[in-house]
Amino acid sequence: FTITVEPMEGDRHTCGTTYDGLPADVTTGERILIDDGRVTLEVTGVDGPRVHTTVIEGGMVSDHKGLNLPGVAVSVPALSEKDIEDLRWAVRTGADVIALSFVRTGRDIDDVHRVMDEEERRLPVIAKVEKPQAVDNIDDIVAAFDGIMVARGDLGVEMPLEQVPIVQKRAIKLAKRNAKPVIVATQMPDSMIDNSRPTRAEASDVANAVIDGTDAVMLSGETSVGKYPVETVRTMARIVEAAEEDILAKGLPPLTDRNKPRTQGGAVARAAAEMGD
Incomplete structure (x- = not known):
């Protein structure tokens, strides 16, 4: 071929x-x-x-x-000419958030910000973690970007499959520590592309991502080309709600100096919790 x-x-x-x-x-x-x-x-x-x-x-x-290309350091820039055109269109059209594919280092956000500054409007930028280089530079990426997405589709073919769950948990933990939103994406209830119900393993996968602390779970093929897009959304929502209810039923972790908030909103929430105690 x-x-x-x-x-x-x-x-x-x-x-x-x-x-x-x-x-x-x-x-x-x-x-x-x-x-x-x-x-x-x-x-x-x-x-x-x-x-x-x-x-x-x-x-x-x-x-x-x-x-x-597993194991290959590709020569493509962070933004292609078409990416730049698409980014300008998104900024002008009123997009709320931009997700940057195939991020390799924290510096990849610089080109995005340059284009946004030319358009005189900055939007939050989510880094899609889907390359081994991104995993190696995850600390810098979390610090530089407004949030991250664990994009498991490409990640699972770019590195050993058994490493993906470990990377996912590490990324969620790191994002939480830095008060950055984190999204888990790709092949969550993947079988619902063709079936009206997910497998038990898929339901556990979604629930465990929520229990680990992800801020959002994202559908892809299930809703873009799947046979049951509406039922998939409803099913995913039920699993998420059940996991969140279990977390709340067990109670939130105690406030300690190690949990010092890193955002203004976090500081206000902590103060309210301490007053309640």
């Missing part, structure tokens, strides 16, 4: 990509994953704009599916 950066209409032998740096970023023997790892290719050679591969694990590939 061949992937080319040349504009073309794809077929079962060749497809195009908008990732212009692909031929320069890959070498023979490296893997290319398509659509969150559903298709696995191995690079056999590079010929100018074309990357030739052998299919290791095949499957259906449609348009606008993502590419992952």
